Amino acid sequence: MASLCGTSGVIGLLLAAQAKTAKAVPAWAIRPPGAVAEDDFAAACVRCGLCVRACPYDILSLATPGAEGVVGTPYFTARAKPCEMCRDVPCARACPTGALDRTLPRIEDARMGIAVLVNEETCWSVIGRTRCRWCSDACPVGPAAITLEQRVANGRKYYEPVVHSAHCTGCGKCEHACPTDEASIKVLPIALARHDRAKAPLHNGEVSPSVPPTAP
Amino acid sequence: MSATAGAVRAPVPTPRGRWWRARRTVQFGLLGLFLAGPWAGVWWVRGNLASSDWFGLVGFTDPFIALQSVVAGHAVAAPALLGAALVVAGYALLGGRSYCAWVCPVNIVTDAAAWSRDRLGIRTHWQPDRRLRIGVALAALGVSAVTGTIAWEFVNPITWLQRGLVFGMGAAWLVVAAVFAFDLLVTRRGWCSHVCPVGAFYGAVGVALVVRVRAERREACTDCGDCFRVCPEPHVIAPALKPRDAGAYRAITHGDCINCGACIDVCNDDVFEMGLRWRGRPRLSDKRSEKTSSGT
Numbered sequence: 001m002a003s004l005c006g007t008s009g010v011i012g013l014l015l016a017a018q019a020k021t022a023k024a025v026p027a028w029a030i031r032p033p034g035a036v037a038e039d040d041f042a043a044a045c046v047r048c049g050l051c052v053r054a055c056p057y058d059i060l061s062l063a064t065p066g067a068e069g070v071v072g073t074p075y076f077t078a079r080a081k082p083c084e085m086c087r088d089v090p091c092a093r094a095c096p097t098g099a100l101d102r103t104l105p106r107i108e109d110a111r112m113g114i115a116v117l118v119n120e121e122t123c124w125s126v127i128g129r130t131r132c133r134w135c136s137d138a139c140p141v142g143p144a145a146i147t148l149e150q151r152v153a154n155g156r157k158y159y160e161p162v163v164h165s166a167h168c169t170g171c172g173k174c175e176h177a178c179p180t181d182e183a184s185i186k187v188l189p190i191a192l193a194r195h196d197r198a199k200a201p202l203h204n205g206e207v208s209p210s211v212p213p214t215a216p
Numbered sequence: 217m218s219a220t221a222g223a224v225r226a227p228v229p230t231p232r233g234r235w236w237r238a239r240r241t242v243q244f245g246l247l248g249l250f251l252a253g254p255w256a257g258v259w260w261v262r263g264n265l266a267s268s269d270w271f272g273l274v275g276f277t278d279p280f281i282a283l284q285s286v287v288a289g290h291a292v293a294a295p296a297l298l299g300a301a302l303v304v305a306g307y308a309l310l311g312g313r314s315y316c317a318w319v320c321p322v323n324i325v326t327d328a329a330a331w332s333r334d335r336l337g338i339r340t341h342w343q344p345d346r347r348l349r350i351g352v353a354l355a356a357l358g359v360s361a362v363t364g365t366i367a368w369e370f371v372n373p374i375t376w377l378q379r380g381l382v383f384g385m386g387a388a389w390l391v392v393a394a395v396f397a398f399d400l401l402v403t404r405r406g407w408c409s410h411v412c413p414v415g416a417f418y419g420a421v422g423v424a425l426v427v428r429v430r431a432e433r434r435e436a437c438t439d440c441g442d443c444f445r446v447c448p449e450p451h452v453i454a455p456a457l458k459p460r461d462a463g464a465y466r467a468i469t470h471g472d473c474i475n476c477g478a479c480i481d482v483c484n485d486d487v488f489e490m491g492l493r494w495r496g497r498p499r500l501s502d503k504r505s506e507k508t509s510s511g512t
Contacts, residue, residue: 007344008351012359018370019363036290042365043288046281046296047375048267049383053253064386065376072266072369072379096267096275097285098293 027192029075030170032060033083033110034092034101038191044099047072054094057084078172078187083112085140085171108141113170113187114194115146115163123184125159133159135185138177141167146174146185161185165194229442230331235477235490239318246319250382264379265319266369267296275299278375280353280417284360284368304421310475312422316408316415317476321381322374325392326408329399330448342403344410346451346472353413373407374414405448409472419471428467429475430491431456437487443479453479457487467493 019042032051036044051074052060059081065071074091076083085107092100092110104110115135117123124132125148136146145167148159161174163185172187250268252258262269267277277299285292307315316323359367369375373391380388399406408415431437434457443457444450452470459465480488 004345004347004351007348008355011352012355015355015367015371016359016363019359019365019367040290040364042363043285043360044290044292046266046277046285046366047369047379048263048277049379050263050267050269052383053259053262062379062383064380064384065388065391070370072375072383094269096269096277096293096295096299097282098291098296102293 027188028077028079028186029063030078030083030113030172030187030189032074032076032091032100033085033089033107033112033169034095034104035112036099036101038189041073041099042070044097045070045073046097046099048096049074050094050096051091051100054090056086056090057081059083060091076172078113078175079183080176082172082176082187083169085110085169108167108169110169110171111190113172113189114165114168115170115172115174115185115187116193117161117163117184118186118188119180119182119184120160122180122182123161124179125161128156128158131159132179133161134177134179135161135174138173140171140173141169145169229446229482230334233477233481235481239476240324242318243321243324247321247378247381250378254382264375264382266375266379267299274302276303278414279304279421280414281366281369281375283417284357284366287357287361288364288366289361307418307421308424309426310422311425311427311473312418312420312471313415313474314422314427315418316412317474320374320414321378322392322395322412323408325373325377325396326399326405329396330405333400333404336400338401340402344403344406346410346449348410349413349416352411353416356413368413372414374412408474409448415474422471425467425469425471425493427475428469428491428493429456429473429477429479430467430489431487432466432489432491433485433487434458434466436485438485440484442482442484443488446478446482448476448478449473465493467491469493 031038031041032055035041047062049062049072052062059076060074061076062072062074063070087107089104089107089110092104093102095102120126124130133148136144136148139146145164146161147164149162151158151160170187170190175183175186178185249261250264252260253262260271265278266281267275269275275295275298277296279300282292282296282300285296356368359365371391373395376388376391380386395407403410431453437457443453447453449470449472452468452473455464455470456466456468475490477490480490
């Protein structure tokens with residue numbers, strides 16, 4: 001009996017170690033709309049893939065062992081296939097466990113991640129190569145979650161893509177559209193980009209500020 | 217077997233009878249239903265063994281996974297709770313571990329390992345206690361609670377294999393290969409009969425034990441031992457086949473029995489049959505004869 005408890009205990013410790021390391025998710029793996037906070041996702045998602053099957057654009061995958069993130073949990077890669085933001089949110093409606101919020105009222109309320117201008121040195125608009133506005137044009141949210149704000153530095157006028165977190169759903173259309181070799185704007189998990197918002201996703205009736213920040 | 221060859225055991229029979237064919241048909245048929253969507257575009261069944269949607273009408277959820285989710289602190293939504301309740305109700309009637317013999321895809325792997333082991337004459341014998349799986353199940357629940365995860369899903373070869381087949385395998389073959397190697401090289405029937413907490417959980421679910429293997433004609437037993445050799449959980453047979461008192465249950469009531477029917481297939485004397493638990497409650501005549509024999 002003692003050895004039985006001992007063996008069970010050792011297996012439990014190994015399992016706990018595995019659970020701890022395997023909980024980490026790579027930053028490019030974006031959760032489907034309505035996902036509970038990442039810290040709670042491994043408790044809520046049973047890895048059944050019903051969201052994957054519900055997606056009409058086939059953008060979702062389940063993480064395979066040895067490759068990405070928590071084995072069996074759903075994600076999409078914005079650069080390859082961004083979320084098309086279906087109005088009826090079929091992926092979240094299909095979730096049997098509530099790992100995705102089945103009651104998410106509108107897709108605009110989703111916070112899959114948040115777009116971040118990660119490389120000003122390559123952004124065509126910032127370096128002044130063109131007046132590129134592909135990210136802003138691709139943004140499906142209205143009022144646009146990305147605006148091009150005029151800046152002046154060293155006497156040079158340029159336009160910087162500014163993401164308004166109150167509107168950005170993290171769909172990844174901007175990252176997908178960005179014409180630079182490596183996307184200059186990327187969707188990051190909220191927990192990584194805006195830790196202050198990670199614990200309380202925006203989608204429960206938070207009032208969005210209607211005035212975007214103005215240029216200095 | 218000659219007396220000089222005392223160390224050599226009788227060869228393990230391989231029953232390939234009616235029950236073996238039936239459950240392989242069910243196992244592969246279920247797998248086929250799950251694969252019909254991604255492979256042929258026939259979306260009768262979506263999802264996988266963790267949670268599935270049938271014809272858009274009814275959903276089933278693995279109750280052990282749902283339980284881990286609950287202890288991990290997630291407020292599981294109604295569809296998954298209902299799906300888990302349906303599965304629990306179903307296996308309570310069909311015999312909890314019928315899941316192991318008739319549904320679980322890893323059973324095909326471990327049956328193959330046991331078969332290969334017997335063919336190759338591998339006799340390694342590290343035998344952990346059969347109750348280890350109960351400890352593993354409790355450990356999985358404890359780790360789920362402490363880490364806030366569905367802990368067993370980080371290693372569960374059942375869902376890794378089945379989800380791998382339906383959604384993409386990745387390195388899941390490694391886990392399946394590890395289970396095969398464990399059963400082949402370390403312990404006979406090691407994974408399913410000693411370690412797997414999913415089986416332990418379903419064993420606990422099968423409290424009602426309605427559908428059971430019965431040693432109906434146990435008086436015809438010739439003590440050949442074939443059923444004990446072929447059974448993945450041989451300790452369940454004796455109470456029904458060789459009871460201490462003649463009036464005991466003919467049904468195999470032990471929760472570890474997986475209702476695979478291998479004993480029915482292998483028995484040359486037609487002792488076993490699949491039946492219901494209640495038929496063959498201790499019979500009045502048995503009781504009376506027992507009483508008279510002990511009383512006088």
